[in-house]
Amino acid sequence: MLSIIISSYQKDFYENLVENINETIGEAFLYEILPIWNPKLMGICAAYNLGAKKSKFENLLFLHEDLIFKTKNWGEKLISHLTQKNTGIIGVAGSSYVPKAPFSWTVAEKYNVVNILQGNKEDANSILLNSTKSNRNKVFAVDGVFLAVKKEVFNQCKFDEDLLKGFHGYDLDFSLSVAKQFQNYVIDDILIEHFSKGNLDCEWLQANIKVRQKHNFKFQERADAETERQNFLGFLYKYFECKPVNFKNLIFTLGFYPFWSLKMKDHYLILKKYFNYFRYRADINKKQIITKLLK
Template sequence: MLSIIISSYQKYYFDQLVKNISETIGDGFQYEIIQIWNPNLMSITKAYNSGAEKSKFENLLFLHEDIIFHTQNWGEILLNHLRQESTGIIGIAGSSYVTTAPCSWTVSEEYMFANILQGNKQNKEYTHIRSTKENLTPVLAVDGVFLAIKKATYNHFRFDENLKAFHGYDLDFSLRVSEKFQNYVVDDILIQHFSNGNLDKVWFDANIKVREKLGSDFNKQKDLKVEKNVFKSFLYNYFRYYPVNRKNILFTLKFYPKKLNFKDHLEITKKYYQYIRYSGNINKKK
């Protein structure tokens, strides 16, 4: 009934998860675990598509290996959510807003929804992040730690293998699915994640690539405060990794949120002025 697909490179975490799934998914529940051994042998998109091609059940769960489940009988809970005809992806973290500037699903607190125990690789501490307001919270973008979808729906979208690394795949996949189906974050399946993520240049570039590909026309109304703040953050990060010059300034303007008020336009103009004025010092640090 459920094919669980894991792009794996850490034997300890994988073995721990396999045992945990057997103890929590539910007695008599039919499932299979498809391990794609992937110590940087291929992109996660290729690994996931490869796993899906090998799957035998009608429901798919793409799962990180550095997690464990805290919910008992979660298999049937998940299938009940997936049985709804209009459902796209079921996740445990995501957001309901897509900004003009490149950004991950963690766009801002008012649009972020999650129910997860977020920890670290040492398993010394974790924080229960719970911002869901209902059992099924409608979202657009879904975090890749847990992506459940009907196989028939997956077949229409698949993961984009042009995304070559291990970032951006979840944002791209979930936003494309959201154009035809409704994605949800659920509050009745709880996992513990042994990672804080790695928000490096590769991650940043992947978000840019996704926004270039898909655009940002996902919300009927724009939140101007969020748009301004995310764009300022985008500028800061972009010029951390790339020199301040004419070419790169023009590139950032591709993602400029045009529907801002005069005060916000002026604030961003001043930011650009500061980057240009101190470009010599900024570029020396590259």
């Protein structure tokens, strides 16, 4: 009934997760667990596509290995969600807004929908993050920690292993591809505890740039000027942490400028920010070089 696909590179986390799944998914529930051993042997898109190819059931669940389930008998709950009409991806964290600039799915608090116990690998304490308003909350982007989808939907989209060779951007690309044809949801009746927060490094940014270039598509009916401004400024800040400030790179960032979505005051604020990047480019570039040398 459910094929659970895990790209694994941490044996202890994987074994704990398997034991936890066996204890929580439901006694009579039919499932298989497909580990793809992947200590950077392939990108996560390739690993997930390989797992899906090997799967024998009509429902797929792509999971991170550094988590455990807190909800009992969650298998039947998940299948109930997946079998509802026009359902795309079922997740536990996502966003109902897609900005023009490449950045995290955590677009803005008012659009983020989350139901997860968030912790880290160094601290045993986790925090419950919950902003769901109903059992099924409509979203576009879904976080990759938990991606459930019917195989017939997956076969129309799949993970883009030609575009993304590493371990970033796969969830945003996949969920946006599915969102063009189906409705994605974040649900509130399956709770997991996750033990890492991700790594928003320069590789992550580059992957998200590729995804945003691919999905030049308007997802929501109306643009939110404040959200577009904040995300574009966040993109600029991260981009110039990774790339030198020069004329070529300044022009490149303008390709994601949400011109028609902003108010006049927003244009002024962003223009001022560009001026400061150019004015202090020598200091910014020097700081980049020092940071790279210290790594």
